[in-house]
Amino acid sequence: MTTTHAGEDVLTFILPGSWLRIPLAEPDARKEAISRAALVAFGRSDEHASLRQAFRQELTRAAVASADAGASGWYIASQIIEGVPLPATLTVTLSEPIIALSRNNERNLLLLQTTMSHFEKSGWVEDPWHDEIGGSVVARRAKTTAPTSEVSDLTTLPTSPTYTVMYWLTVPHESRIATLAFGTTQPTLRSSLLELFDAVVSSVRFPHSETQPDTLPLDGER
Numbered sequence: 001m002t003t004t005h006a007g008e009d010v011l012t013f014i015l016p017g018s019w020l021r022i023p024l025a026e027p028d029a030r031k032e033a034i035s036r037a038a039l040v041a042f043g044r045s046d047e048h049a050s051l052r053q054a055f056r057q058e059l060t061r062a063a064v065a066s067a068d069a070g071a072s073g074w075y076i077a078s079q080i081i082e083g084v085p086l087p088a089t090l091t092v093t094l095s096e097p098i099i100a101l102s103r104n105n106e107r108n109l110l111l112l113q114t115t116m117s118h119f120e121k122s123g124w125v126e127d128p129w130h131d132e133i134g135g136s137v138v139a140r141r142a143k144t145t146a147p148t149s150e151v152s153d154l155t156t157l158p159t160s161p162t163y164t165v166m167y168w169l170t171v172p173h174e175s176r177i178a179t180l181a182f183g184t185t186q187p188t189l190r191s192s193l194l195e196l197f198d199a200v201v202s203s204v205r206f207p208h209s210e211t212q213p214d215t216l217p218l219d220g221e222r
Contacts, residue, residue: 112170
């Protein structure tokens with residue numbers, strides 16, 4: 001499935017398998033999409049009604065939190081290989097970085113690595129990697145979070161360890177950073193998941209980059 005980033009058509013990427021886009025800016029459309037996701041996950045059986053309700057509540061909270069954090073694209077995976085479910089989410093954000101990017105990608109990479117050191121203080125120390133893909137500098141960090149609560153009633157889903165992988169990509173010819181954050185409750189599959197997430201990030205393209213005037217300064221032009 002090829003997906004275009006919501007709103008601005010700034011970037012495209014390929015999501016293998018079955019993913020559902022959850023609209024963040026439209027409450028009614030978001031509610032409908034989350035209800036569809038609950039049906040895909042738990043079916044229509046009456047005995048799973050409480051699980052569907054809990055699932056909808058969890059997704060709604062996560063979607064609202066993503067929107068409040070400035071995300072403009074949010075996706076839920078149901079399965080990557082037919083018949084093999086995989087609970088995973090992808091959050092896409094475009095933002096102005098605190099670092100001053102330039103046309104020199106070697107310099108941009110050093111700046112991103114410096115930025116990563118601040119995230120490492122918050123536990124983002126797993127699976128470090130960086131590269132240059134299609135004119136964009138990419139940096140990756142991951143974090144595994146232990147469950148923080150227990151099931152309190154039938155409308156609360158059991159918590160599990162969460163494995164989150166974040167990728168920071170410079171947008172060619174712009175001063176913005178695109179962030180792709182993948183989350184899953186299957187940290188034991190991290191090796192295979194990293195291959196999957198890396199493949200999605202490697203498919204990222206910036207269609208406007210060939211025609212967009214370069215607004216970034218040369219080194220030293222501040």
